Amino acid sequence: MFFVMTSRKKTLVKILKQLVGYWDLAEGFLALVQNMENEEFVEELYWFIKKQIMEVEDKQKKKQINEQLRKIKKYKDTVHKVENKEHKEADEILDDLLVDM
Numbered sequence: 001m002f003f004v005m006t007s008r009k010k011t012l013v014k015i016l017k018q019l020v021g022y023w024d025l026a027e028g029f030l031a032l033v034q035n036m037e038n039e040e041f042v043e044e045l046y047w048f049i050k051k052q053i054m055e056v057e058d059k060q061k062k063k064q065i066n067e068q069l070r071k072i073k074k075y076k077d078t079v080h081k082v083e084n085k086e087h088k089e090a091d092e093i094l095d096d097l098l099v100d101m
Contacts, residue, residue: 007086009033009042011093012049018072022064025052050097069098 012033019026029049036042056062073094076087 006039006042007089008046008093009036009039010086011090012042012046015069015072015093015097016049018068019065022068023053023056023061025049046093053097066098069094073098 013030016026016030016033020030029045029052032045033042036045053065056065073091076090076094
């Protein structure tokens with residue numbers, strides 16, 4: 001079966017891959033996002049993932065998650081100088097996730 005990956009889906013896959021090992025739910029969410037082709041569900045899942053990350057109570061885990069998100073953002077900023085729709089959406093997602101940390 002062929003799945004088309006939207007910009008949001010691609011960004012979530014990258015983020016969740018980076019968070020595996022730092023956030024207990026990352027691997028499960030990664031499997032869901034990778035196997036989902038319904039954009040509306042991916043969008044709803046994004047908001048649920050954000051809520052779950054914000055609810056992490058362990059300060060050390062939260063710090064590790066924050067560091068991983070910053071690494072992704074720094075890498076993206078360094079590698080991708082030309083802003084296009086996909087990069088802007090990745091920035092919005094990362095900024096949105098980092099806002100409440």
